[in-house]
Amino acid sequence: MKKTGSMVCVGTGMMLGAHISPRSRSHIEQADVVFAAVSDPVVELWLQAMNKDVRSLQNYYCEGKSRHETYREMVEAMLVEVRLGKRVCGAFYGHPGVFALAPHKVIKQARIEGFDAHMEPGISAEDCLYADLGIDPGRFGCQHYEASQFMFYRRQIDPSAYLILWQVGIAGDRSLSRYSTGSAYKQLLVELLAEHYPADHEVIIYEAATLPISKPRVEKLALSELMGTELHLQSTMVLPPCQAMLRNEAMIARVEELERVLNSKVTVATTQQ
Amino acid sequence: MSNVIQFLESMGKDASLSMMSPEEYAAAVKALSVDDVAQHALLNRDQNALSDSIGAYKKMMMILVPAEDDDGEGKDNDQDGDKKQEEEISNN
Numbered sequence: 001m002k003k004t005g006s007m008v009c010v011g012t013g014m015m016l017g018a019h020i021s022p023r024s025r026s027h028i029e030q031a032d033v034v035f036a037a038v039s040d041p042v043v044e045l046w047l048q049a050m051n052k053d054v055r056s057l058q059n060y061y062c063e064g065k066s067r068h069e070t071y072r073e074m075v076e077a078m079l080v081e082v083r084l085g086k087r088v089c090g091a092f093y094g095h096p097g098v099f100a101l102a103p104h105k106v107i108k109q110a111r112i113e114g115f116d117a118h119m120e121p122g123i124s125a126e127d128c129l130y131a132d133l134g135i136d137p138g139r140f141g142c143q144h145y146e147a148s149q150f151m152f153y154r155r156q157i158d159p160s161a162y163l164i165l166w167q168v169g170i171a172g173d174r175s176l177s178r179y180s181t182g183s184a185y186k187q188l189l190v191e192l193l194a195e196h197y198p199a200d201h202e203v204i205i206y207e208a209a210t211l212p213i214s215k216p217r218v219e220k221l222a223l224s225e226l227m228g229t230e231l232h233l234q235s236t237m238v239l240p241p242c243q244a245m246l247r248n249e250a251m252i253a254r255v256e257e258l259e260r261v262l263n264s265k266v267t268v269a270t271t272q273q
Numbered sequence: 274m275s276n277v278i279q280f281l282e283s284m285g286k287d288a289s290l291s292m293m294s295p296e297e298y299a300a301a302v303k304a305l306s307v308d309d310v311a312q313h314a315l316l317n318r319d320q321n322a323l324s325d326s327i328g329a330y331k332k333m334m335m336i337l338v339p340a341e342d343d344d345g346e347g348k349d350n351d352q353d354g355d356k357k358q359e360e361e362i363s364n365n
Contacts, residue, residue: 211323
């Protein structure tokens with residue numbers, strides 16, 4: 001038998017008022033308690049107007065404290081209320097399941113404990129990026145990585161596709177406790193990227209607008225200029241392709257052969273009728 | 274809901290308000306019943322000053338994902354990390 005408490009994680013979108021879905025909004029309005037993790041202080045006040053019990057998850061962050069601990073505390077804070085039988089809503093900026101650990105964890109754990117739990121999607125920073133920069137990820141393909149993870153692991157980079165690095169403002173932070181990393185870390189990232197891209201390759205620093213009175217940040221610069229560029233927690237780096245896509249002639253020949261065989265079978269079948 | 278938040282919400286969800294000319298925007302802000310500091314911040318489209326004027330947090334942390342998930346058991350060594358990823362891939 002399902003227990004009475006429930007957990008839903010919703011996305012508020014990136015821009016106040018513009019992106020939230022009707023269903024996500026009603027989850028926020030109808031919940032017994034709402035936990036908020038949003039990107040802008042004004043957005044948090046906006047949520048407080050939708051429900052009388054909105055609790056900020058900002059209090060769990062602390063510079064110098066590992067974010068592993070922060071995320072565990074967030075999950076536990078939400079589960080405590082679920083176990084009390086409450087309808088709990090986690091309101092996360094953007095999409096609650098994209099580059100966000102706690103929403104996935106709290107849903108998984110709530111289900112293990114026998115509670116109803118699900119996620120409602122939202123408009124993510126990635127969605128805004130495509131709109132603001134005029135990029136279609138289907139045109140050349142698109143690789144996405146968390147910037148530090150990109151540095152710590154060997155990845156197969158395809159320079160004929162877009163490469164998008166998230167959380168580039170804290171690239172290289174192994175402690176998970178900093179709010180920024182310095183130019184020496186950026187230098188390492190540039191050196192890693194220089195294995196695939198020329199130093200003068202134009203990259204874009206992007207930050208989505210969070211209020212309707214603001215504009216997105218779209219700053220174009222050479223890869224080698226990254227060290228001198230101010231990066232924030234919300235900064236994302238976009239590397240457009242630096243090579244043309246290479247045709248896979250062997251596979252195309254195999255597809256042609258397959259089509260030739262299939263067509264000849266159709267011809268034989270038609271002739272026999 | 275405060276007038277400032279209400280104004281921002283309207284701008285966010287109403288296409289015509291989001292496309293206001295600078296003159297229309299200034300007139301709309303001046304017509305709002307808000308204090309001078311908030312009005313000034315809105316006119317200058319100054320996000321930080323606006324946050325200050327309505328008592329919002331000064332600085333928000335918005336990073337929601339670590340480079341590596343410790344899965345609640347302290348830091349993985351590389352082999353454990355590889356094993357967990359293999360399990361996750363086979364479960365999907």
